[in-house]
Amino acid sequence: TQSTRPQRLLGAVQQNATRGDPRSVVKTIDQFCKHKEWAMNVGDEKGCILDSVVSELNPATVLELGTYCGYSTVRIASLLPPHARLITLEFNPHFAAVARQIIAWAGLQDKVLLVEGASGDWIPKMKEQFGVKTFDLVFLDHWKDRYLPDTKLMEECGLLRKGSVLLADNVVCPGTPDYLQYVRNSPRYNSQYFRSHLEYTKAEDGLEKSVFLG
Numbered sequence: 380t381q382s383t384r385p386q387r388l389l390g391a392v393q394q395n396a397t398r399g400d401p402r403s404v405v406k407t408i409d410q411f412c413k414h415k416e417w418a419m420n421v422g423d424e425k426g427c428i429l430d431s432v433v434s435e436l437n438p439a440t441v442l443e444l445g446t447y448c449g450y451s452t453v454r455i456a457s458l459l460p461p462h463a464r465l466i467t468l469e470f471n472p473h474f475a476a477v478a479r480q481i482i483a484w485a486g487l488q489d490k491v492l493l494v495e496g497a498s499g500d501w502i503p504k505m506k507e508q509f510g511v512k513t514f515d516l517v518f519l520d521h522w523k524d525r526y527l528p529d530t531k532l533m534e535e536c537g538l539l540r541k542g543s544v545l546l547a548d549n550v551v552c553p554g555t556p557d558y559l560q561y562v563r564n565s566p567r568y569n570s571q572y573f574r575s576h577l578e579y580t581k582a583e584d585g586l587e588k589s590v591f592l593g
């Protein structure tokens with residue numbers, strides 16, 4: 380049977396990355412995507428911006444929407460303090476299965492809770508199911524037409540507090556125009572664009588960092 384791209388990416392990690400070494404997992408995936416097959420990971424250039432936001436914030440509770448193969452999950456979790464937790468949501472069971480193995484290869488399974496299902500179902504259950512009060516950081520990298528509705532849902536569910544940071548991938552390419560208009564024009568957010576490039580390409584893309592003002 381034919382392998383899938385995520386399976387080939389996992390194979391590259393298992394063959395080339397050092398177990399328990401998140402940086403080598405990240406480097407291996409970037410090499411694979413640059414020289415073998417493009418994949419929709421946030422990548423190394425935007426990944427450095429992600430790293431700087433995480434390091435500056437030093438968050439205790441992080442939500443990631445869109446695990447895919449776990450590349451950004453590994454980047455974020457490798458920067459978290461010991462008792463911090465990252466909950467990452469993935470809709471596709473096959474992607475989730477690959478991501479679990481990549482997160483485990485990096486040795487980060489104790490910091491990461493990978494939850495399978497739809498954001499619309501899980502966001503309203505975060506408090507009761509996982510004992511979450513509010514998220515310090517949310518990384519949005521899932522379906523682009525879900526960024527805005529899920530942000531509104533997080534607001535409604537009281538999952539954001541004064542100072543919570545939303546960091547959104549792909550606000551230029553593929554683009555999230557309704558989300559961008561909302562966070563840039565709402566009095567409840569301070570928004571800032573970090574210009575970069577679409578992963579592994581020369582096309583423009585960037586991350587939007589939006590601080591919830593309460």
Ligand SMILES: O=C(NC/C=C/[C@H]1O[C@@H](n2cnc(C(F)(F)F)c2)[C@H](O)[C@@H]1O)c1cc([N+](=O)[O-])cc(O)c1O
Binds near residue numbers: 421553
């Ligand atoms: O489409 C893109 N990303 C979509 C990413 C989608 C991923 O998010 C998961 N998801 C869906 N709902 C949830 C949740 F959380 F709701 F449960 C999680 C999907 O199963 C998939 O793994 C994309 C495309 C390009 N590109 O260049 O085309 C570049 C990028 O960086 C991209 O992120």
Ligand SMILES: [Mg+2]
Binds near residue numbers: 419520
């Ligand atoms: Mg993306």
